[in-house]
Amino acid sequence: MSDLSKLQKQQYTNWLKRKRKSNGELYSENTVNSYASSLSTAPARLSGIEPVNTNVYEITSADYFHGIRQRMEKAENFEEINVKAGNRAFQYALEYYEDFLREQEQGADMAAAGDSFNSVLADKTSALAVTNGLPSVLLDKNIILYGPPGTGKTYNTVTYAVAIIENKPLHIILDEVKISGYDVILKRYRSYKDKGQIEFTTFHQSYGYEEFIEGIKPKIQQGDETGQISDEIAFEIKPGVFKQFCEKAQTPVIPDSNSYGIRKEPVIWKVSLGGSGENEVKRDCFDNNRIRIGWDSYGERITDETDFREYGGATILSRFMSEMVIGDIVLILHDEKTIDAIGVVTGEYEWLDEMEDYKRSRKVKWLAKDTREDIYALNGNKVMTLGSVYRLNRITLADVLVMMKANNNVLGTAIKENANNYVFIIDEINRGNISKILGELITLIEPTKRIGQREEIRLRLPYSQEEFGVPNNVYLLATMNTADRAIARLDTALRRRFHFSEMMPRPEVLGNVSVDNEVIELSTMLAVMNRRIEVLYDREHMIGHAYFMPIRSKSTVHDLAYIFSNTIIPLLQEYFYEDYDKIRLVLGDNNKPEDEQFILARKTNMAELFGNMNGFDFDDEVSYELNDRAFAQIEAYRKIYKRSSL
Template sequence: MFNDNKNIILYGPPGTGKTYNTVNYAVAIVENKTFNEVKDEKYISVYKRYKEYKEEGKIEFTTFHQSYGYEEFIEGIKPKLVGDESAEELEYKIEPGIFKQFCDNAKNIKIKNGDIEVSANPTLWKVSLKGSGSNEIKDDCFKNNRIRIGWANRDKEITDESEFSTKKEKRILLDFHEEMKIGDIVLSLYDRENIDGIGVITGDAKWLDDGGHYPRSRDVQWLVTGIREYIVKINQGTTLTSSTVYRLNKIDREAINKMIEKYSINKEILVEENNSNYVFVIDEINRGNISKIFGELITLIETTKRLGKVEETTVKLPYSKTPFGVPSNVYIIGTMNSADRSIALMDTALRRRFSFVEMMPHEESLSGIKIGNIDIVKMLKTINSRIEVLFDREHTIGHAYFKPISSINNPTIDDLANIFINSIIPLMQEYFYEDYSRIQYVLGDNAKKDDLKFIKDEQINKKLFKGNPDIELPDRKYSIQTNAFYNEESYIQIYE
């Protein structure tokens, strides 16, 4: 089980199955099983469940790279074009990043009331039902489970081509018709400081023929009405405005959840805590600028600082000004190619907050592969033993490079040659900075006949240069001999 191990990094040389095994780890965590229990199952069955959990929002996957930043991961201000092609306008919105959305999903309570369902990551909206206080439109909405707004003199179907008198009017109507989604939560205005209703949107926008001055409607299942709840404190000290519809970007969603739980007593509302495990996978975690991406989150991911723990810690996010903390049911799995960067060179703050699981080449997993008389296991072990001496163990070659031929019925020398030409040789060129004499040592070419060498060497004709060049000329030149890759004996003589 992983209860005390919220942050894990799988690290090792390339081709050792790090990304492959994130599937096993993620499914084991979601299902509250041990890694070995899941690993022993057929991978195709595990991967099928992995995809299902991903669709449900319980697993998320991203890859870090050099240009990845805080805005993509936590939150940022992002541009958005609105309007038609002839008159597009640029708006800027505060948008949550992939990790913040995931955490909001993980801590979101489950609300059940008949057939209604709150979305995994709902937007919170404020609506004014014919203004503040009590009135006949609000009474109708509360009684008939809906919300209603006006603009009876505008198009029934609102599009970017519709005419609007002001930008504010355009924004309100587009929000009501297009941006509000089924599963979002609406708060009904009572006055600038209080709300008197909380509901869940259950239907798309529609036109009420008998709606009079308030014909635009959406079905809403009211969870509670007739209340007086002070909203300023949980809205970052901001009072509500009379504007008909707008997003509540600053509001503390946890406080709204608690408010719903408070009023669910003695009502037909079932509120459940979200006790499911959630897994966020970060591939190539060491390729990103950790300080730039994580920001203040680097403290929040500590197990003891998670929401609900004794040392629970939250921070106020710089753009939205909302409090944010990492739920205790969120697990982070990273992968790290040790050939790119050693653990010793990793960001110290990140290294202290993660547990590391080393994944080295497992040559025995290739024992079922047969290509003529070539002993694939012995060949790879020999190559890796030589790399360890000439370089280090972090630059060995993973067994996963050879896995594709394990799924082929009766693989041939052509299949093996394809792996060496397209994967193994380029990798060693990178490792040894094209020092072909060392690559020869790794592949045993220094002791082979010329026609069996993968890397062929020839004496340099120094008479090629006129005069007496004042530089140190190499003694030999090297070339890749393609024919050798299709000769069974070339591989056998790597280890014999």
Template sequence: MLTDTPQQPLIERIRDIDHPEAIRRFFGLLKELIDIVNLPNGDARLAFTVRQEKTSIIANINFFQALRIQKPRRGEVEYHLTIKKSCYDRLKNIEEWVFEPLTEKSDYLAVIIGQSSVHLLANPTLHTCWEDCLLELVESNKRGPHSARHNADVYRAAEDDAFQSEVIRLADDPTLGDRILNGYNVEEPEGEYTTEPELPNQPHNLILFGPPGTGKTFALQPYLRGKNARPGLASLITFHPSYSYEEFVEGIRPEVMNGQITYKINKGIFYKACLSAIQKAGYGTLADCLHDSPENRSQKLKKAPPHYLLIDEVNRANVASVFGDLITLLETDKRLGAENELWLTLPYSRESFGVPLNLFVIATMNTTDRSIALLDIALRRRFSFREMLPDPTMLSTIDGVDLAQLLRTINERIEYLLDRDHQIGHAYLTNIETHADLCTAFRDRIIPLLQEYFFNEWPKIQLVLGDNPAWGKEPDHRLVWVKKKYTAGAASKLFGEMPDSIDEVITYEINPNLQQGEFEQIPAEAFIKIYQKV
């Protein structure tokens, strides 16, 4: 059974316009429009439409045309930006653009710019007039002649670069036919068709934790670029120490417009991920979802496809502060559509808000940054944890060096001297194909990591690498050398007098041949003898 979707008319209009550069520029303008009006996808005041008879894509605010791209039957691609009539005198001196009233009695004009004059889109006066007009249209209670249906994929193409690239690519595919259906359509027998997707067999809230290089971030890739991944399937964010609730959910951001400071409520990635999830259940907005009956809401959200929020380096931020009062809503039985569903009122917009049942939160956590034991107890109770440890079986033998045994030995020594959270992941030694690659990995990645782990404790680094004298390596084969031993006499000679400290001082350095890239001077035995005692 073939099913029509909003993507098909969007892709067909992009194909009709037949100018990828112009399409990308239009979506860039549309992204500016979305940021200026600060309205979510599905808001009743927005109507993003595609029109076959006009070969155009249009953004409407309160049913007034605000932005348009069009390819006339004859001539070049055109951009239409709506301004107030009062701006006409400020713009009339430029001959390359044309003015056209939206309607006979309208208070607004469309400034029409052809593709050959596309540089005029950067005109600061035009941009200011367009911005002022957009803000006025948002507040307008008037209704113009437009009544077409909103196409949510136009909004998504402006916000999601990956989705935008995909629809432009599909528009350029001459074999497209009827294959499009939120990615691709397939023809199935009538009796085997089902509307209920198979939900992921995993916790709603999951943290993948482990030492660096164990493939935690790589485990997120199937949701973004796997063979079954589709545009809009997942949202990705990387936390950092200054990340806040205002960036994650919603907050007020100051902006300067026409020399005046204005304040807008901006939605964060968590809010947008929740919105994407409920839109997959057929709702336009969170308000639509909350106003539905509990029975309908539960049925729709349980049948809806999943949406994933992927959080890399979750423990680098103050997680309790970032999630704030939403931490309770993450629980599976408290989500919208669940048995004990809850929602709350957001502090800035005063909107009602809940976390839908088809949203899955998957995060990664580097245990060298912070132990699980130090995480907020409320977060630990609401998330499932899955440890990802180094996997030596993924490594091979290079130039006689058994990389798997090398990694096991190094990690056993690190675990003894520090703890298991500071082991080295197999990713540090994957993609090693030559002796030079191995030398480069130790010089640029592994030894600097050990320096961070054992700050100023070079004897411990030597123990990890088998460079301590008792292990039996030839001095020239050691990766970390003793640079100099200072006895009392040597110290007096260096300073002219005896320093306060009379202890013997030893300084260290990395093997100069390794440091300077003279890898042919570093024999394979330097690595073999890390795990194999003489």
């Protein structure tokens, strides 16, 4: 029993000593000890239920324990165990332990060893209490699930991701899987993915920094900021998948309805009101809650027949009249580096016939005006041009929030900092060139170097020259196939920054299966094969239990044959580089009659094959061939394990 479990048991014992019966009397010493000890011994003797965590004192969540307790009470021999405990001590111990956990969660004074319990609990939380071989509390920002193929690494990224996003201990999600099924968790996973809180990518040999962080890509330049039409090829800096994900995790949360009228994902526009600096058009807009631009000579409506060849402006007018929508944010140009107002678009395009010029208008709600905010650095060290209207793609809603805070305007409930958790999943992380892909990110992903932490670091990216950091609410969850590349060969810098959680084959989840009404001990068969592989090769190349999960409690020999012929044997051929003698040892063919051997070994008579070899002296060679007949025989599978013992 761990130190944490011992302290938890002591706490429960002390709690029982203070508990009073319905008549007001304290429980006797014998009764207290009986209750406390029954929780240590009785759960392991229960039968007829799915496996549960039998070390009750490892459980510190009342809700999780409630589910465990219900399963225990449904055990086929529960009454028998309860009677043997004396005076139904086991039943009462379970009931009282749940009460104890709820009081503990509510912060009740636990007296006696309470202070020592809390201090040890704080010290132990990073040790990750284990349920079913998986950590129950996810405190690490960067996690790699590693193990041989077929051990459920990618499968378990779903449960890990949901646990992280919902801020729940992993064992709670795992217990929900047992009770309600994996599909319930998968549905929530897909919902979070649709919302953008989960991103999934796979590393490979061609994957690089440009795809992950940022790169330079070609594009057709359809129009410049002055509105002139152009079809030239230009190059633009495109953010990679992880940079976009981090920006999304930093994006402030906007409620569906807010007093400022900001929409969910507003576009940030730069707008020039009558040019730069102070002018009459700008003052009118500030005083009357609107923005105005010109190009009046084209008239109120723009049609397909409108001729822009002489004065241009087609792109600008399209942006102002059509692309800009209610709820977008406008930043008003003061000079090439600063803005002097921030507003939210609240109205559709309208024509102000009463104005002498700058007749095109939209209503806005000013969040700040007559200010001076330098956005040069936020804009990627690019100056703003005199083009009347264009998107500020480098400026984010988070940047606007920072500017508003600088002006003592936090927008009340309209914009909130994003406190949601985000999970970026990297499948097969060791198949890519880690140093090439991550670049400077290898430093930024450290928990203490995240944005908002005491050692926060932001680095200037090489292409965009933007400052970039990793938000504290972003979790990295990766998988690594140890058969693909040994863990020792991973970059030392990467290993230091990740928590590694090993996932090995779990034959016990397979149990026995009925194949054509014959029993095959599937769990024993896999365990024996893996023990042989460990001796002949290493533990990193064991066969995962997931390969056999499609075989249900009742299957045919053809189902088993399909898995062996299309998955298991090709995998062994890859592992042993066609050293068929070792493959035969793994499959137990050396202990079977010939018609039950999956791989037949036949000696080749060289003299018979070649005739007169003119002095060449060859030993007889051995050739190997798959025995199709063996795949259809139940005994061929049974004899993989029945002559062996672990």
